[in-house]
Amino acid sequence: xxxxxxxxxxxxxxxxxxxxxxxxxxxxxxxxxxxxxxxxxxxxxxxxxxxxxxxxxxxxxxxxxxxxxxxxxxxxxxxxxxxxxxxxxxxxxxxxxxxxxxxxxxxxxxxxxxxxxxxxxxxxxxxxxxxxxxxxxxxxxxxxxxxxxxxxxxxxxxxxxxxxxxxxxxxxxxxxxxxxxxxxxxxxxxxxxxxxxxxxxxxxxxxxxxxxxxxxxxxxxxxxxxxxxxxxxxxxxxxxxxxxxxxxxxxxxxxxxxxxxxxxxxxxxxxxxxxxxxxxxxxxxxxxxxxxxxxxxxxxxxxxxxxxxxxxxxxxxxxxxxxxxxxxxxxxxxxxxxxxxxxxxxxxxxxxxxxxxxxxxxxxxxxxxxxxxxxxxxxxxxxxxxxxxxxxxxxxxxxxxxxxxxxxxxxxxxxxxxxxxxxxxxxxxx
Numbered sequence: 312x313x314x315x316x317x318x319x320x321x322x323x324x325x326x327x328x329x330x331x332x333x334x335x336x337x338x339x340x341x342x343x344x345x346x347x348x349x350x351x352x353x354x355x356x357x358x359x360x361x362x363x364x365x366x367x368x369x370x371x372x373x374x375x376x377x378x379x380x381x382x383x384x385x386x387x388x389x390x391x392x393x394x395x396x397x398x399x400x401x402x403x404x405x406x407x408x409x410x411x412x413x414x415x416x417x418x419x420x421x422x423x424x425x426x427x428x429x430x431x432x433x434x435x436x437x438x439x440x441x442x443x444x445x446x447x448x449x450x451x452x453x454x455x456x457x458x459x460x461x462x463x464x465x466x467x468x469x470x471x472x473x474x475x476x477x478x479x480x481x482x483x484x485x486x487x488x489x490x491x492x493x494x495x496x497x498x499x500x501x502x503x504x505x506x507x508x509x510x511x512x513x514x515x516x517x518x519x520x521x522x523x524x525x526x527x528x529x530x531x532x533x534x535x536x537x538x539x540x541x542x543x544x545x546x547x548x549x550x551x552x553x554x555x556x557x558x559x560x561x562x563x564x565x566x567x568x569x570x571x572x573x574x575x576x577x578x579x580x581x582x583x584x585x586x587x588x589x590x591x592x593x594x595x596x597x598x599x600x601x602x603x604x605x606x607x608x609x610x611x612x613x614x615x616x617x618x619x620x621x622x623x624x625x626x627x628x629x630x631x632x633x634x635x636x637x638x639x640x641x642x643x644x645x646x647x648x649x650x651x652x653x654x655x656x657x658x659x660x661x662x663x664x665x666x667x668x669x670x671x672x673x674x675x676x677x678x679x680x681x682x683x684x685x686x687x688x689x690x691x692x693x694x695x696x697x698x699x700x701x702x703x704x705x706x707x708x709x710x711x712x713x714x715x716x717x718x719x720x721x722x723x724x725x726x727x728x729x730x731x732x733x734x735x736x737x738x739x740x741x
Contacts, residue, residue, distance in 0.1 A: 317341035320348075321347070324345055324365045330426045331419075332377070335398035336377070370387070385397070446617060450489050459475075459524070461527045469628055509588055529567060541668075560643075565637075572630065575596050582594065689721070689740055697739045
């Protein structure tokens with residue numbers, strides 16, 4: 312078979328294959344065959360170890376290399392004689408190489424048998440067409456062979472009738488939407504949670520990844536957080552016992568459920584919960600939709616990114632009094648001397664819940680500096696992606712000179728790459 316608009320042959324997996332994948336996503340889909348001689352079209356007899364490496368690399372690309380995330384659009388067939396990557400045409404065009412964004416360096420389309428850079432006009436046209444698309448959770452799921460064992464168990468526990476139609480899980484008769492996919496046993500989204508010793512990320516106490524149906528993830532996450540939500544007991548002069556948990560449970564529940572309900576599932580990031588000695592941070596991909604400001608949301612105005620998913624969570628009693636989440640978090644902290652904080656960016660929403668029992672302790676700054684090493688810098692870059700030198704300094708709580716010295720050493724070792732110039736300079740792990 313010759314190369315054409317829907318078929319591409321490559322002798323091995325290189326970074327340029329990402330361009331081919333993006334071109335198929337932005338056009339009519341296609342298949343990339345690896346381990347094939349480009350001229351004779353004969354198999355080169357790739358060994359199993361190499362195929363396994365290719366599979367791991369493409370799986371990593373799936374979650375990290377493309378924007379928006381091509382949910383259910385890329386299938387890998389590593390066990391055939393010829394390694395194949397099958398790509399479906401995407402609905403949320405344009406798709407791009409995440410590191411390049413919606414530029415001619417990041418967006419490719421199929422032209423004949425080649426992947427070519429899209430022009431600025433073509434990118435603009437795709438963006439305009441995409442603005443009219445339905446919400447992600449309302450669209451048809453590419454995976455239709457879904458089961459709902461976990462969701463049915465939770466419905467039974469809460470004495471709620473499990474009714475697919477009433478839960479708005481269908482795009483059309485007998486066809487599931489993406490909201491159904493998210494609450495199915497086949498859901499592929501992952502939630503990451505980490506507990507640190509101290510007030511920075513230098514030392515782990517525990518970490519885990521939570522998978523499964525989205526409702527199961529919420530339940531498991533709330534259970535895990537509450538296991539680590541310790542009680543402080545104080546006895547006053549009466550004597551009376553005052554028992555206070557580090558974090559109000561109502562605030563935790565609101566922050567966690569809202570993170571799942573309102574995240575942008577098109578972004579290739581994950582919900583991350585990080586618990587420090589002095590605070591808990593809940594980071595959800597996606598800013599505030601529909602142009603609303605944080606102050607407007609605090610006042611009770613609502614912007615629904617995932618209406619079908621919100622409907623499911625509402626019916627299953629995960630959501631109470633929709634549109635009051637931030638105010639309920641504030642109310643949960645009434646009677647304390649602390650309040651939640653909210654950080655809004657174009658592609659993320661972070662809730663910072665303070666530990667009501669924590670009081671700042673003196674830290675030996677010289678010890679802190681000595682604990683900052685090259686491995687710590689690499690961990691931060693792997694965890695947070697591209698960083699400015701100032702962002703690294705703040706995360707590591709060390710001096711500008713120490714960060715600059717470590718970065719220069721890592722660049723010389725080929726472990727870190729410097730991107731951009733002047734105020735636009737960023738650093739990323741190679």
